[in-house]
Amino acid sequence: MRNVIVQDRNAEQIAGSGSALRAPQPRGRKGFDYLIVGAGFAGSVLAERLAAGLGKRVLVVDRRPHIGGNAYDYHDEAGILIHRYGPHIFHTNSKRIVDYLSRFTEWRPYEHRVLAEVDGQQLPIPINMTTLNRLYDLDLKTEEEAAAFLASRAEKVEDIRTSEDVVINQIGRELYEKFFRGYTRKQWGLDPSQLDKMVTSRVPTRTNEDDRYFTDTFQQMPLHGYTRMFEKMLDHPNIKVMINTDYREIRDEVQYEHLVYCGPIDEYFDYRFGKLPYRSLQFEHKSLDQEQFQAVGVVNYPSEEVPYTRISEYKHLTGQVHQKTSVTYEYPAAEGDPYYPIPRPENAELYKRYQQLADKTPNVTFLGRLGTYKYYNMDQVVGQALALYKRIEEAAEQGQAEQPMARQAT
Ligand code: FAD
Numbered sequence: 001m002r003n004v005i006v007q008d009r010n011a012e013q014i015a016g017s018g019s020a021l022r023a024p025q026p027r028g029r030k031g032f033d034y035l036i037v038g039a040g041f042a043g044s045v046l047a048e049r050l051a052a053g054l055g056k057r058v059l060v061v062d063r064r065p066h067i068g069g070n071a072y073d074y075h076d077e078a079g080i081l082i083h084r085y086g087p088h089i090f091h092t093n094s095k096r097i098v099d100y101l102s103r104f105t106e107w108r109p110y111e112h113r114v115l116a117e118v119d120g121q122q123l124p125i126p127i128n129m130t131t132l133n134r135l136y137d138l139d140l141k142t143e144e145e146a147a148a149f150l151a152s153r154a155e156k157v158e159d160i161r162t163s164e165d166v167v168i169n170q171i172g173r174e175l176y177e178k179f180f181r182g183y184t185r186k187q188w189g190l191d192p193s194q195l196d197k198m199v200t201s202r203v204p205t206r207t208n209e210d211d212r213y214f215t216d217t218f219q220q221m222p223l224h225g226y227t228r229m230f231e232k233m234l235d236h237p238n239i240k241v242m243i244n245t246d247y248r249e250i251r252d253e254v255q256y257e258h259l260v261y262c263g264p265i266d267e268y269f270d271y272r273f274g275k276l277p278y279r280s281l282q283f284e285h286k287s288l289d290q291e292q293f294q295a296v297g298v299v300n301y302p303s304e305e306v307p308y309t310r311i312s313e314y315k316h317l318t319g320q321v322h323q324k325t326s327v328t329y330e331y332p333a334a335e336g337d338p339y340y341p342i343p344r345p346e347n348a349e350l351y352k353r354y355q356q357l358a359d360k361t362p363n364v365t366f367l368g369r370l371g372t373y374k375y376y377n378m379d380q381v382v383g384q385a386l387a388l389y390k391r392i393e394e395a396a397e398q399g400q401a402e403q404p405m406a407r408q409a410t
């Protein structure tokens with residue numbers, strides 16, 4: 001039998017999932033107020049708020065051997081802080097979200113820069129004036145000149161619906177094919193014409209020389225990493241954490257009033273209406289006997305000749321000084337852990353059916369990227385969890401039963 005870690009304030013290790021049931025409870029109250037499935041951003045933020053804000057007793061379970069969900073980081077054998085599930089760069093425009101997370105971490109300024117390898121050169125992506133000058137051997141000097149160049153290439157699309165439409169309309173077919181088509185086909189296993197426009201709209205086009213990947217007002221990394229931040233968030237006497245524990249293993253063993261489910265919503269309902277498509281990735285982590293591998297944190301490889309989509313080198317993100325370096329190659333995959341909900345109309349329809357079923361399921365709330373089938377960044381998931389907490393808190397203040405208003409997080 002696998003070891004199950006019940007992480008309370010002393011992080012004691014106990015074998016056997018039944019042990020959580022013997023965890024000391026306040027006198028006169030049995031079980032937990034909340035069972036939260038998933039110790040990622042969604043589950044951990046909500047657990048912290050319920051415990052610290054409302055004095056609720058919370059059990060968090062995760063089937064992975066660690067907390068932090070996809071944002072989990074750790075020191076590899078070489079001693080480099082790496083992200084197990086690919087590079088996670090924190091950026092947001094929300095002061096409220098920064099203020100909240102700042103209770104659990106200090107920060108390190110980091111502006112993410114990405115290069116895309118196209119026609120044998122590594123060029124800035126998002127496409128900007130420098131990209132155009134270097135790719136076409138031009139000498140564009142002003143924003144107006146760059147805008148005019150792009151306008152001369154753009155192909156007007158009347159009804160912009162897909163990830164192909166949005167790019168072609170902005171920059172034309174040639175640049176689309178060089179920078180977007182291959183990457184997207186590899187990443188999603190679909191042609192951009194089959195994906196909602198929101199996917200490639202995440203990457204803007206610039207006419208200036210700004211080569212940052214994001215323009216958010218706050219761009220910083222947790223100073224000691226994400227996992228340390230999660231440890232602090234979950235370090236509360238009312239919170240118990242069980243890792244290596246699937247919800248199905250304990251659902252009949254644990255007493256609780258409400259369930260918050262941050263895993264895939266279709267899995268919760270035993271795929272009643274069929275599987276919701278998620279895209280997966282295989283990560284190949286390597287540590288190298290050299291101080292630096294590439295010029296920036298992430299280099300993208302849009303060519304379909306190359307099997308991976310990008311290589312990330314963590315020292316750029318973390319600022320760690322070390323004689324060695326560690327990198328991760330990402331290979332998109334159809335099978336494996338569900339990482340990306342796939343934004344396209346038929347999937348949104350299928351999700352709606354699960355959502356309607358969820359609305360009719362008492363005492364269960366779905367939350368997070370997998371629970372609400374949303375292509376959310378970390379800050380958006382934190383915002384979603386804080387919004388759910390606010391509704392629970394308001395209902396508690398009004399003395400209402402806490403569940404009905406919170407069955408579907410938005
Ligand atoms: P998750 O982190 O997926 O947590 C859900 C947890 O639930 C998992 O740990 C899972 O093990 C657990 N679980 C599921 N089912 C069960 C079950 N039955 N029993 C027990 N446990 C269960 N966002 C950014 O803002 N910036 C980035 O740079 C960025 N980069 C990314 C790169 C990659 C490769 C990926 C995949 C995502 C990236 N994201 C990024 C998005 C970010 O990972 C998510 O927004 C965030 O982690 C979602 O948090 P969550 O809690 O909703 O889900």
Ligand code: UDP
Nearest residue numbers: 116125179180183184187199200202203300
């Ligand atoms: N994309 C692309 N080429 C790139 C970068 C991104 O075609 O060089 C497309 C691709 O479809 C990708 C999407 O834009 O999935 C969103 O990019 P982002 O970097 O936001 O992806 P994520 O970090 O979520 O994997």
